[in-house]
Amino acid sequence: MGRPYTIMVSEVTIDGKLTLRKGVSSKEIMKYMDEEAVRYLHELRAKVDGIMVGAETIRTDNPFLTVRHVEGKNPTRIVPTSKANIPLDANILQKHAPTIIFTSSEAPEEKVKALEEKVEVVRCGKEKINVLRMMEILYSKGIKNLIVEGGSTLNWELIKYGLIDEIRLIHMPFIVGGTDTPTLVGGEGFSSFDEIPKAKLRAHFLRGSHLITEWEMKYED
């Protein structure tokens, strides 16, 4: 079975953070992004079949995950959540683009039904979502390439299983600090250097005043 070619895309501060503070929307720092960098992000969205974010990003940022700032088709929005914990008034449930919510067997039936009235819901995994299976299902549904726009927890889940092919970073000229402020990749982390996935810098350039770096993952090294 195939899986989508997957690109992790993120705005990161100099100290590798995704937002100002735990529980705070990343829109607070994104509003300082130059228009050229915003267009870089939206050009990417317009090129792929799917866009995925973790459920905490939906609850904190309430994004639309649509293509704006450039011409292009909206990708399918994809959100994993173990207990179908997506607010029924979330922007991703509006009809701008298709949305697929992945949830586990533990999700309450009533909540799943309420979500199914608006979007597609797929059960995939017992307590957590089986991310390898989720990727195969997406591929079988025609999602051949995908961007993942965070956050930290979802990024870890995908990196851990070797599911990220590229990383593209939009560097923000800030240092926010904070021990529990989400970084690009969270989770329990790797325990030895041998396990750490290595990356190769493929390109670096400016969009407006922002450095953009593009990395290819090299899991086999």
Ligand SMILES: NC(=O)c1ccc[n+]([C@@H]2O[C@H](COP(=O)([O-])OP(=O)(O)OC[C@H]3O[C@@H](n4cnc5c(N)ncnc54)[C@H](OP(=O)(O)O)[C@@H]3O)[C@@H](O)[C@H]2O)c1
């Ligand atoms: N700078 C940026 O580019 C950027 C981009 C996105 C987000 N952010 C920021 O990042 C922060 C959120 O990051 P986060 O790490 O707290 O959360 P997150 O990664 O957005 O979402 C984590 C949630 O995703 C669901 N999930 C992920 N993997 C799963 C799996 N294998 N099985 C089941 N569910 C899974 C779970 O939802 P349930 O709890 O529902 O089970 C989990 O709690 C926010 O502050 C946001 O503003 C920044």
